[in-house]
Amino acid sequence: MNQRIRELSEQAGIPAIDGEWDYNNRTLLVKYNNEWRPAVPSEIISTMIQSERGLEKFAQLIIEECANVADENYIHRGSRTCGLAIRLHFGVE
Numbered sequence: 141m142n143q144r145i146r147e148l149s150e151q152a153g154i155p156a157i158d159g160e161w162d163y164n165n166r167t168l169l170v171k172y173n174n175e176w177r178p179a180v181p182s183e184i185i186s187t188m189i190q191s192e193r194g195l196e197k198f199a200q201l202i203i204e205e206c207a208n209v210a211d212e213n214y215i216h217r218g219s220r221t222c223g224l225a226i227r228l229h230f231g232v233e
Contacts, residue, residue, distance in 0.1 A: 142231035148205065152198035154191050205229070 160169050160176070168179040206226050213225035 144205070145202075145230060148201045149194070149198055152194040152201055154194035154198055 161167075162169050162178075165178075168184060169176045170179045170183065206229075209226050209229045210222040213222050
């Protein structure tokens with residue numbers, strides 16, 4: 141995916157965790173003061189709730205962006221390859 145998807149997710153309020161999964165200890169690690177530590181349950185739950193609230197807005201932003209790309213592609217190129225234009229716009233193969 142490309143930078144535009146990241147921008148739309150931020151605009152929708154979907155938080156990103158700077159974390160990694162520790163497979164050995166089955167724990168989510170988060171970076172805090174430049175050091176990795178296990179995430180506490182409240183951090184994980186808070187992030188999940190914020191993500192859930194942002195999903196609908198994210199979907200709306202994606203749909204609007206797709207419609208704009210399709211309109212521009214059809215108007216400027218007189219082409220019916222709107223699906224390809226949308227995939228290229230979002231970096232989806």
